[in-house]
Amino acid sequence: MDASFFDELWMARSALASGLFCTIGVSAAAITAGSLLGLLIGVSLAEGPKPLKLACRIYVDVLRGTPVLVLVLAAFYLPAVFRLNLDALTSGILALTLFCGAHVGEIVRGALQSIPPGQIEAGRSIGLTYPKILVYVLLPQALRSILPTWINTGVELVKASTLLSVIGVGDFLLKVQEIIGRTFMSLDFYVLAGCFYLAVNFAVERLGKAVERRLAH
Amino acid sequence: MGYSINFSVVWGSFDKLLSGLSLGLGLAAAAVLMGMIIGLIGGFASVSQIKAARTIAALYVTVLRNLPILVIVLIAYFALPDLGIRLDKYTSFILSLGFYAGAYLTEVFRAGLLSVPKGVIEAGRAIGLTRLQTSVWVVAPIMLRNALPALGSTMISLFKDTSIAAVIAVPELTFQARKINTESFRVVESWSVASALYIATCFLLAAGLRQLERRFPKF
Numbered sequence: 001m002d003a004s005f006f007d008e009l010w011m012a013r014s015a016l017a018s019g020l021f022c023t024i025g026v027s028a029a030a031i032t033a034g035s036l037l038g039l040l041i042g043v044s045l046a047e048g049p050k051p052l053k054l055a056c057r058i059y060v061d062v063l064r065g066t067p068v069l070v071l072v073l074a075a076f077y078l079p080a081v082f083r084l085n086l087d088a089l090t091s092g093i094l095a096l097t098l099f100c101g102a103h104v105g106e107i108v109r110g111a112l113q114s115i116p117p118g119q120i121e122a123g124r125s126i127g128l129t130y131p132k133i134l135v136y137v138l139l140p141q142a143l144r145s146i147l148p149t150w151i152n153t154g155v156e157l158v159k160a161s162t163l164l165s166v167i168g169v170g171d172f173l174l175k176v177q178e179i180i181g182r183t184f185m186s187l188d189f190y191v192l193a194g195c196f197y198l199a200v201n202f203a204v205e206r207l208g209k210a211v212e213r214r215l216a217h
Numbered sequence: 218m219g220y221s222i223n224f225s226v227v228w229g230s231f232d233k234l235l236s237g238l239s240l241g242l243g244l245a246a247a248a249v250l251m252g253m254i255i256g257l258i259g260g261f262a263s264v265s266q267i268k269a270a271r272t273i274a275a276l277y278v279t280v281l282r283n284l285p286i287l288v289i290v291l292i293a294y295f296a297l298p299d300l301g302i303r304l305d306k307y308t309s310f311i312l313s314l315g316f317y318a319g320a321y322l323t324e325v326f327r328a329g330l331l332s333v334p335k336g337v338i339e340a341g342r343a344i345g346l347t348r349l350q351t352s353v354w355v356v357a358p359i360m361l362r363n364a365l366p367a368l369g370s371t372m373i374s375l376f377k378d379t380s381i382a383a384v385i386a387v388p389e390l391t392f393q394a395r396k397i398n399t400e401s402f403r404v405v406e407s408w409s410v411a412s413a414l415y416i417a418t419c420f421l422l423a424a425g426l427r428q429l430e431r432r433f434p435k436f
Contacts, residue, residue: 065416067380074408081220081404159285187299190292201283
């Protein structure tokens, strides 16, 4: 690493910043939407009527059995067939959201099923409706076992967001590749990309651990 | 103009998809083998009494697990030549996935080692086995059995990660599906068949692992 690396880095600062915002924005959007979707899926898997349960099971198994790159490419190429014009960014976020929803769905199902059924009965007997039982009785307890794996999913999602560079979304990795295309400094800039993802994911992990400790008390 | 489903192009190049699938399985097998060797060393290091070994293992796990596999692959294939290390795309991919697998498997084996009851280790020592003999003949088999479910799901997710090799033009399943897609515009067919092949393989792997778990009862 020499002086010219820092020159190039300084020159590329705005491109890198926009890539950074893109990666963080895409990840945050997919985690938020995917977690909400996963919550619905998880509740349906644990308590839903048979046909809904079956539909959710197929969704979860298909999405979890397919590599994320295949999902990203399919989300990029498929919508046009159905006359939907999605840009690369939208289809990328869509793929990551569906992927996240399947994983969170399994996590939520597992957590809900680990709560003794007596609690649902107790809730019913004091006159609570199912949504109320869910919000006041089940989810607060499930949250504790959901949190560690949910944070792992978050880290996996930030990592998976690099795959959007393959379909041309201007995330951090694509910006780095563009800079390498211009400067031929592959080692320096790929290591920079590695450090960036390491820092972001390490921060997510630490933040998660802190929240977990807070909840344990 | 509506899109009409027509699988004939995809069936016509089905052999390419299958060869892509078997290449992916081969890449995954090589990476898992390498990852298991690293993982065993890392697992024992992370529960050892030597603080330096524990620190190195923890550092390795943290760094590799928090890096996207795509970035690791790109570094191995495009950046290492800057240091004078030139690897072909297959070698660099197997090494990348192998080191990545090693980090996950270190964690899997660490948990497996912690699940081995202390009394078993003491019993091994009491009948006169050395520390190394106890590790190899007593602790390792129990640990491997207890780690089997986690080992299985890690293997399946590593198999799915072989799709990343398409980015450096390794002709595995995703690469072949993308090629069919761009050559024939059979969008729905190419991606659904590729996806079905991945799902079926993951399903078979999972079923095989369940059989293995049943064969060896949990300690």
